[in-house]
Amino acid sequence: MNDRARESELIARAVSGDGDAFAELVQPFEAKVYNLACRMCGSREDAYDLAQEAFLKVYRALGRFKGDSSFSTWLYRVVANTCLDQIRRTRRSRAVLSLDAPVDTEGGSLRREPADASFDPEDAALRAEVQREVRAVVLQLAPDHRLAIVLRDFEDFSYEEIADTLGWNPGTVKSRISRARAALRDRLVERELLPRPGVYSAKGVDA
Amino acid sequence: MASPRCANVRELLSAHLDGALDPHTRLFIDQHLSSCASCAAEAESLKATVAIAHAVPRLELPKDFHAALVQRARAEAATVAAQARHRRPARVPGLASGFGAFLSGIGGSFRRKPWQAIAATAAALVLVVWTGAFAYFMGMNVPGFDPFGFKKSDQQTLFSGADDRGTGSTPGSEGTGNTVGSQPPDMTLGVGGAGGKTGSGATDLGSLTQGAAGRQFILSVYLTIGCDKVSVAKDRAVALAEGAGGFMESLNYWTDANGLTIASLVLRVPATSLAPVLKELRGLGEIVTEQAARADVTAQHIDLTARVGNLRLQEQRLLVLIGRAENLTDLFAIENELARVRTEIESYESQLRALDEQISLSTVSLTLQPKGTGLFPEASLWQRIVEAFMRSLKWLGQLGGQIVILAATLVGPLVLFALLGYGLYRLVQARRRRMGA
Numbered sequence: 001m002n003d004r005a006r007e008s009e010l011i012a013r014a015v016s017g018d019g020d021a022f023a024e025l026v027q028p029f030e031a032k033v034y035n036l037a038c039r040m041c042g043s044r045e046d047a048y049d050l051a052q053e054a055f056l057k058v059y060r061a062l063g064r065f066k067g068d069s070s071f072s073t074w075l076y077r078v079v080a081n082t083c084l085d086q087i088r089r090t091r092r093s094r095a096v097l098s099l100d101a102p103v104d105t106e107g108g109s110l111r112r113e114p115a116d117a118s119f120d121p122e123d124a125a126l127r128a129e130v131q132r133e134v135r136a137v138v139l140q141l142a143p144d145h146r147l148a149i150v151l152r153d154f155e156d157f158s159y160e161e162i163a164d165t166l167g168w169n170p171g172t173v174k175s176r177i178s179r180a181r182a183a184l185r186d187r188l189v190e191r192e193l194l195p196r197p198g199v200y201s202a203k204g205v206d207a
Numbered sequence: 208m209a210s211p212r213c214a215n216v217r218e219l220l221s222a223h224l225d226g227a228l229d230p231h232t233r234l235f236i237d238q239h240l241s242s243c244a245s246c247a248a249e250a251e252s253l254k255a256t257v258a259i260a261h262a263v264p265r266l267e268l269p270k271d272f273h274a275a276l277v278q279r280a281r282a283e284a285a286t287v288a289a290q291a292r293h294r295r296p297a298r299v300p301g302l303a304s305g306f307g308a309f310l311s312g313i314g315g316s317f318r319r320k321p322w323q324a325i326a327a328t329a330a331a332l333v334l335v336v337w338t339g340a341f342a343y344f345m346g347m348n349v350p351g352f353d354p355f356g357f358k359k360s361d362q363q364t365l366f367s368g369a370d371d372r373g374t375g376s377t378p379g380s381e382g383t384g385n386t387v388g389s390q391p392p393d394m395t396l397g398v399g400g401a402g403g404k405t406g407s408g409a410t411d412l413g414s415l416t417q418g419a420a421g422r423q424f425i426l427s428v429y430l431t432i433g434c435d436k437v438s439v440a441k442d443r444a445v446a447l448a449e450g451a452g453g454f455m456e457s458l459n460y461w462t463d464a465n466g467l468t469i470a471s472l473v474l475r476v477p478a479t480s481l482a483p484v485l486k487e488l489r490g491l492g493e494i495v496t497e498q499a500a501r502a503d504v505t506a507q508h509i510d511l512t513a514r515v516g517n518l519r520l521q522e523q524r525l526l527v528l529i530g531r532a533e534n535l536t537d538l539f540a541i542e543n544e545l546a547r548v549r550t551e552i553e554s555y556e557s558q559l560r561a562l563d564e565q566i567s568l569s570t571v572s573l574t575l576q577p578k579g580t581g582l583f584p585e586a587s588l589w590q591r592i593v594e595a596f597m598r599s600l601k602w603l604g605q606l607g608g609q610i611v612i613l614a615a616t617l618v619g620p621l622v623l624f625a626l627l628g629y630g631l632y633r634l635v636q637a638r639r640r641r642m643g644a
Contacts, residue, residue, distance in 0.1 A: 017288055019280035023273065030276070031268040038266055048269060055276055059283055121258030131263055152225075153260035159227045178221035185256040194259070197245075197252035 007071055015063050022059050029072065030055075032155060033079050039150040040083040041090075042139045054082040069164060076165045080147055087143045130193050137187040141180050148173065149180035212239065213246050215535035220250050224257060231529060235538060334624070338617065422505045426478055426569035428485060429499070433578040434492030440575045441470040447487050451480040453568065470575040475568040488571070493578060504562060511559045518552045 013021035026033075033054060038047035058078050065074055124130050138146055147166065151157040157165070162173045188194035216239050222228050223236050240247045434440040438460075445455045453476035460470045476484045489497075525545045532538040 017284045019282075019284035020277065022280045022284075023277040026276070027273060030272055031265070034268050034272065035265050044266070044269075048272065051272070052276060052279060056279055056283060059280055121255045122262040124255075124259050124262075126262070126264070130259060134260060134263055149260070153257055154263065154265075156261075159222070159225065174222040174227060175218070177225075178218060181221050181253060181256055181260075184260065185253055188256060188259065189252070194252065194255055197248040 008067075011062060011065065011071065014059065019059075022062070025071075026055055026058065026075070029075060033075075036076075036079060036150060036155055037083060039135070039138055039154050040143075040146060041086055042135065046086075050083060050086055051079075054079040057082055073161065073164050076151075077167075080151075080166060084143050084147070087146075124193060127193075129191075130188070133188060133191055133193055134184065137184045138180075141183060145176050145180040145183070148176035149184065152177050153181070212534055213243060216240070216243075216246050217249055219535070220246075220253050221257075224250070224254055229542070231532075231538060231542065232535070235532070235535065330624070330628075338613070422503060423508050423566050424478075425502045425504055425565045426481060427500045427502075427572070428481070428497070428569065429572045430485075430488060430497050431495040431574040431576065432488070432492045433495050434575055435578060437468045437470050437575045437577060440491045441472065443491060444472060444474065444488060444573055444575070447484055448474040448476050448571070451484045452477045453480075453484070456570075467577055469577075470573075472571075472573045472575070474571040474573060476571055478567055478569045481569045481571075485571070488573065491575070495574075495576070504566065508559070508562055508566075511555055511562065515552060515555045515559065518548050518555070522548045522552065 007025065010021045010025040014025055030051070034047060034051045037050040037054065038044060041047055041050055058075055061078060065071065069077075138149060141149065148162065151162050151165070152159075159170060159173050159177075162168070162177075163170050166173075168176075185194065189196055216236055219228060219232065219236060223233065226233075228236070240250055432440070441458070441460065445458075448455060453474060456473040456475050458470065458472050460468070462468045474484075522545065525541055525548065529538070529541045529545065532541055
């Protein structure tokens with residue numbers, strides 16, 4: 001409640017032209033927004049600029065924030081739209097990546113056969129090639145699917161938060177997340193970074 | 208994998224993993240997973256994928272990010288402030304000089320090019336027609352724009368007793384109606400008297416409530432009473448309604464232009480005690496007009512009750528069915544249907560509640576005014592002439608005001624036209640200069 005009051009005070013000050021109040025207002029979101037931008041556009045430099053631009057957009061539009069959603073929901077909506085705009089702009093200038101195109105990986109040293117019993121997702125996630133694959137697959141998804149999986153699995157939004165932020169209906173949120181995850185899974189399996197589903201037997205399910 | 212059910216389940220596995228499905232569907236999927244090894248393996252693989260995605264480390268925010276943002280926000284604030292300072296004073300002289308140049312441009316160009324004069328005339332004509340139409344519609348809305356007394360004055364809208372006497376019967380829309388309150392009253396009893404003819408002026412409430420066995424009515428009474436002291440009568444009327452278990456819904460209490468105090472109340476009185484309350488209300492003074500109406504809503508009430516009953520049965524059946532759903536498609540279909548039925552039940556129930564409220568509480572619209580006013584004094588010819596003259600004077604005053612408002616309204620478009628015209632003029636001139644060179 002106190003945070004809420006502080007937040008609306010900062011908003012009021014920022015609207016009346018206090019740049020420092022704005023910086024304080026958005027500081028808690030900076031890392032998240034930067035990560036989101038990074039996952040959405042792929043390069044750290046672009047993400048830096050994109051995140052800065054998104055925050056300035058938020059600042060300019062702050063007078064139109066009416067408080068019918070929470071400030072963070074509204075902020076992420078602006079950020080998400082900025083990311084989507086950026087993707088649309090660069091897609092026109094760059095060749096579109098196809099979902100079927102092979103991902104650039106260094107050498108054939110990736111051919112590690114993961115043993116199903118000892119497979120540990122968290123271990124896997126720490127390996128550089130897994131991270132690279134994950135990033136690459138996410139970047140190949142259609143912008144809407146990309147946004148869905150980034151918000152859900154990287155930024156830890158709930159389904160409701162995603163629906164509120166992006167104005168999608170709940171069914172759309174579910175299906176986009178489902179599609180994006182399936183694409184990610186298929187790619188990881190294809191690169192043999194994840195055991196093929198058939199490897200599991202019915203009794204080994206809760207391994 | 209083989210059955211279509213597996214395909215359905217796999218579509219939902221992702222949401223299932225996050226616990227984002229409704230309980231029925233969740234149960235269905237759990238059951239399926241315990242019996243289908245291939246789907247279970249699929250679920251496990253998806254779980255691992257999500258775990259990987261969740262465990263991918265986050266990037267650290269570059270150290271200078273916040274400082275850079277602070278700087279840009281300050282710069283932005285400074286630009287905005289600077290723009291706000293400069294914008295307003297800079298524009299006005301610009302507009303004025305533009306307008307002046309436009310006017311002198313018109314004068315100059317007419318001498319050189321006759322077609323420009325034609326175009327300008329056409330534009331002016333459009334403007335005049337538009338202005339005229341505008342003024343016409345404004346005039347229609349001028350209150351009191353009625354020099355010949357065509358419109359009824361406020362006092363005349365009080366209906367005369369003699370004209371409304373009798374029973375006007377409008378066929379009620381029985382059987383199909385499910386909207387509340389839109390039915391015309393199917394019985395209107397109007398009783399009124401002017402001057403001293405109020406002896407028999409009581410509404411025949413007997414006939415309103417008679418024949419009412421098993422039927423349901425909405426009763427409304429409109430009553431105008433002339434009394435000695437309006438404020439006292441008003442308090443008394445409210446006390447009467449409250450004493451009978453009713454309440455005052457609205458009150459309008461004002462003094463009109465002639466210094467007469469008038470109170471206009473809407474009282475809600477339990478239908479059962481309407482007759483005694485009315486009797487007391489009539490005692491407040493002299494009845495000027497009285498009208499009562501009753502709308503028979505029996506059919507509507509039965510209809511709504513039946514609908515709610517049917518929908519409840521349907522809901523019960525659907526709840527049984529949902530336990531027996533064979534596949535996901537059915538499950539979703541049933542769930543959708545359940546939601547629809549629930550919404551309908553709630554809608555009809557609220558209509559029914561509103562109807563019940565209207566039935567149990569009759570409405571008394573009561574107007575209290577000082578004795579001997581609000582009737583229709585037979586004005587002499589001379590009085591009417593004077594009145595008409597006064598009205599026309601009043602109307603002229605209002606027309607003057609409207610013209611000023613109209614002029615103010617036109618300033619915006621005129622400036623716009625001027626700017627457009629000036630721009631066009633400059634364009635034509637520039638082109639001519641280029642052609643000449």
